[in-house]
Amino acid sequence: MQTSNTAEMPVVIETAITPLRFGEPVQSMEQTIEESRACLAAGTAIIHHHHDFSAPRAEGIRQMVGIQAGILEAFPGALMYSDYLNGTGIWEKNAHLRPLHDAGLLRMIPLDPAIVQVGKLDQDGLPSDSHVAGLTYAQSAEVVRFARETNVPMSISIYEPGNLRWARAYALAGMFPAGSMIKLFFGGPYTIGLHRVPGVNFGLHPTKAALDIYLSMMEGMNLPWIVSCLAGVLLETPIAQYALERGGHLRIGIEDTAGGSDMSNVESVVAARELAAKVGRPVVSGEAAKQLLKRSERALAA
16 A cells, blocks of 8 residues: 555665576676676666686686776766675685775675575475575674774675564664665575576565564664565566555565576566556665665654
């Protein structure tokens, strides 16, 4: 239901641009920069990109620095963040953050607070194989301290309701830098990293009732929030329009769809803009998006 406090509230679009398919190379630096610039020109405000996972750590950092420098050269107001590096310790995985900051390129810091498990189905149709990702609370606290030290906003991923309990405690204590946002991930029907392969994912289904549960947990947090369907197609779910009606923002892009959509990244940005226009909300990017996120406005009207 569209209400007066959400009508005409600006929308921020995030685009996860990198096709993640196990066993296949990711985009080159040049392709990543070109794709990012095209999405930013189409109206996205936040770019999430990846690097070559097989590269040694120093080369991975060089790629991240080069990608973000190339994007900001054309769109200096863009927000963006990369993936993690290979490693076991928290600062092995995040060894790129300090170099990006020192180069003046660090625009957002991603954080996956708490462990999450995702899996694919075996020959009997059962989830007997899985992958575990995420950080412990202690590791997450270290990343928050770094974000506060550098005053860089955070993109805080919520895969399970328990993750939001952690984020709520930090938000109510005022621990996140201005411009940080909560990213509500809903689990789609496919296997992350494969192409239209059925899987068993984390968290809640992308339904209006599920979004209502998350929003009820966010009362008093006063942080902007964004929705995504990981291993599914957000724009084909009921929560895309419902999130806009409730004051939220949208994350789209071919990384998340796991092959479930034939739309390109740019086409997804255009479709998200059209959906926002349908509910009467303009899309903003660049400095306008930064200021919007810093204002920490959100609506929860039913």
